[in-house]
Amino acid sequence: MSTAVDAAQIRRLTRELLAAHPPATTDRTDFLKARFDAGLAWVHYPVGLGGLDAARSLQPVVDAELAAAGAPDNDPRRIGIGLGMAAPTILGYGTEEQKRRFLRPLWVGEEVWCQLFSEPGAGSDLAALGTRAVRDEGSTSRSGEADGGGDWVVDGQKVWTSSAHVARWAILIARTDPDVPKHRGISYFICDMTDPGVEVRPLRQITGEAEFNEVFLTGVRIPDSRRLGPVGDGWKVAQTTLMNERVSIGGARIPREGGMIGTAAKTWREQPELRTHDLHQRLLTLWVEAEVARLTGERLRQQLVAGQPGPEGSGMKLAFARLNQEISGLEVELLGDDGLLYSDWTMRRPELVDFTGRDAGYRYLRSKGNSIEGGTSEVLLNIVAERVLGLPVEPRNDKDVAWKDLAR
Numbered sequence: 001m002s003t004a005v006d007a008a009q010i011r012r013l014t015r016e017l018l019a020a021h022p023p024a025t026t027d028r029t030d031f032l033k034a035r036f037d038a039g040l041a042w043v044h045y046p047v048g049l050g051g052l053d054a055a056r057s058l059q060p061v062v063d064a065e066l067a068a069a070g071a072p073d074n075d076p077r078r079i080g081i082g083l084g085m086a087a088p089t090i091l092g093y094g095t096e097e098q099k100r101r102f103l104r105p106l107w108v109g110e111e112v113w114c115q116l117f118s119e120p121g122a123g124s125d126l127a128a129l130g131t132r133a134v135r136d137e138g139s140t141s142r143s144g145e146a147d148g149g150g151d152w153v154v155d156g157q158k159v160w161t162s163s164a165h166v167a168r169w170a171i172l173i174a175r176t177d178p179d180v181p182k183h184r185g186i187s188y189f190i191c192d193m194t195d196p197g198v199e200v201r202p203l204r205q206i207t208g209e210a211e212f213n214e215v216f217l218t219g220v221r222i223p224d225s226r227r228l229g230p231v232g233d234g235w236k237v238a239q240t241t242l243m244n245e246r247v248s249i250g251g252a253r254i255p256r257e258g259g260m261i262g263t264a265a266k267t268w269r270e271q272p273e274l275r276t277h278d279l280h281q282r283l284l285t286l287w288v289e290a291e292v293a294r295l296t297g298e299r300l301r302q303q304l305v306a307g308q309p310g311p312e313g314s315g316m317k318l319a320f321a322r323l324n325q326e327i328s329g330l331e332v333e334l335l336g337d338d339g340l341l342y343s344d345w346t347m348r349r350p351e352l353v354d355f356t357g358r359d360a361g362y363r364y365l366r367s368k369g370n371s372i373e374g375g376t377s378e379v380l381l382n383i384v385a386e387r388v389l390g391l392p393v394e395p396r397n398d399k400d401v402a403w404k405d406l407a408r
Contacts, residue, residue, distance in 0.1 A: 005043070005054035007061050013052075014040060014065040023071040032074055032108045035066075041107045045091065049103050074109045077352040081163060082106040082113035086171050088244045093188070093229040093237050102169070102190070112351075114167035115245075116158040116191060116215060117238070121408065123160075124376045126173075127182040127235060128406065131156025131217065133174035133189065135224075151221040152176075152189065154197075157214065160373065164200045164213040165349050167193045171241060172222075173234045178404040180232070185403055188234035190226040197221075206365045208345040211353060245374050246313040254294060260327040260363065261290040263356055267334055274334050283334075286327050293319045311387035314380040321370035321377055324355075328364040335360055 021034045035041055036050045040062045045051025066073075076083055083106070090102055105111040122129040133152040154174055164170070170191040177185035191198070197220040202210030229237040257265055268275065268283055297316055332339035342361040355363055371377040385391040398406055 005052050005058070007058055010040075010043065010052075010054065010058050010061045011065060013038060014062050018065070018069050018071065023069055028072045029108060029110070031072055033104070035071075036104050036107055040066075042087075045103075049091070049099055050107055074107060077354075079106070079109045079112055080352075081115055081167075081171075082111070082169075085115060085241045085245045086113045086169070089171060089188075089228060089237060089241045090190075092240050095225075098190070098226075098228070106169075111168040112163055112166050114161050114163045114170045114193065115241070116161060116164075116170045116172040116217075117241075118160045119157060120159050123372075124379050126238075127186065128403075128408075129156075129173065129175060129186070130408075131158065131172075131174045132178075133176050133187060133222070135176070136221075151223055152187075152227070154189070154191070154217045154220040154222060156217050158217070159212075159214045160203070161200075161213045161215050162211060162373075163351065164193065164215050165202065165210075166351055169193060170215075171228075173238050175403065176234075177232055179402050181400055182398065182403040182406065183235045184232060186234035186238070187231050188228045188237040189222050190228065191217075191220065191222055192226075195220055195222075202349055204347060206368065207362055208342075208347060210347065210349045242375065243311070243313055246317040246380070253297070256291065256294065257287070258294070259290070260324050260331075260355060260367075261287055263360075263363070264327050264331045264334065267331060267360075271334075274336060279330065279334055282330050286323065286330060289319075290323055290327070293323060311383050314375065314383040315388065317374055318377055318380050318384065321367075324363075324367040324370045328360070328367045331360045332364045339364075 017035060017038045017040060021031050023031060026034075039045075039047060039050065039052040039054075041050035043052045043054040043058050043062060044056035045053075047053055074083075087103060087106055090098055090106075094102070102111075106113060116131075117126060117129075119129050119131060131154065133154045135150055136153055137150040152174075154172070156174065158172075161170075170193055172189045172191040173186050174189065175185050176187040179185070193200070197218040199216040199218070200213050201216070203212045203214055204210045205212060228234075264283060265287065268279075293316070296319070300312055300316055339360055341359070343359045353366065355366065358366075375383075382394060386393050
């Protein structure tokens with residue numbers, strides 16, 4: 001990483017962007033493309049890939065200048081999987097061609113991404129996945145020319161897939177060798193969600209809507225040119241995705257009293273007739289814990305300046321899940337009878353999760369999924385215990401057993 005670019009240069013480049021592409025008169029997508037090309041999308045990325053090889057800590061300088069000028073953002077909540085999970089994985093393991101093909105439309109928001117990891121029989125134990133990818137050495141590309149590595153033919157089922165109904169691309173892990181232990185026989189691919197054989201079905205949730213999906217893959221052909229990392233090394237690649245996922249879920253930058261604690265505090269201030277001593281004490285405790293989690297997230301983001309996220313992100317995601325569930329429960333109790341109301345049970349397929357823009361009933365129900373998505377709390381506790389605290393590793397009886405010989 002270069003240290004040649006400083007804050008003054010970042011401000012100058014940002015102001016040059018604003019002068020050349022005034023937000024008030026420039027098409028939103030055109031502005032975002034120009035921002036990417038100027039290296040101001042994510043400044044710590046390489047030159048030519050949306051960055052300037054600068055320190056990650058300089059990104060807020062760009063963001064503050066653009067926010068003050070009323071510049072559009074790329075709607076990060078809608079494209080969070082692409083930004084927080086696909087992009088760092090492509091940057092770390094993709095070829096130069098893959099980086100140049102996927103990163104710009106991903107960041108601009110022209111192409112939405114989803115994640116094809118979990119399966120009905122491989123959720124917490126993700127490495128037990130059974131979706132198969134078999135190589136067809138004699139295959140040709142769609143243009144009719146021979147593909148240097150041949151196609152992979154993928155068959156299987158994925159589940160709990162956010163945004164699959166609007167996604168163009170997916171990050172996918174599949175089993176390419178059933179004759180080795182489960183962690184060693186996995187490869188990592190980029191899957192075109194518009195390809196023949198990809199079927200997306202909605203999964204209606206306790207909230208009434210179908211934010212998640214199940215995805216069936218039947219004879220889906222993926223060119224070897226869309227593989228990330230070596231064949232059989234997909235678990236290592238997936239760790240980059242998963243560590244970034246936990247940071248993006250649990251470590252998002254929010255202002256003081258932002259997020260869920262902000263909605264509960266607002267209700268407390270605006271409806272004094274609902275207050276009790278017990279609720280007051282619980283609110284104060286959760287407010288302090290939320291502030292501790294927010295500051296811990298700031299520290300974690302500062303640590304990211306030195307490299308990729310580590311297992312500490314699992315601790316942030318654990319805190320995020322617990323706090324969301326406890327705060328939403330407090331808010332429902334605080335509202336009394338009104339807390340039992342639910343404004344809209346319409347079956348719909350939203351593009352994003354909106355915790356603060358919905359009612360208390362939605363927040364209470366939706367937060368139940370926070371301890372499952374992005375790694376269950378039980379699995380994350382193991383990660384924190386073993387990789388952060390250095391406690392003994394849990395015994396495993398499947399470590400040296402071929403996947404095909406595992407009991408299922």
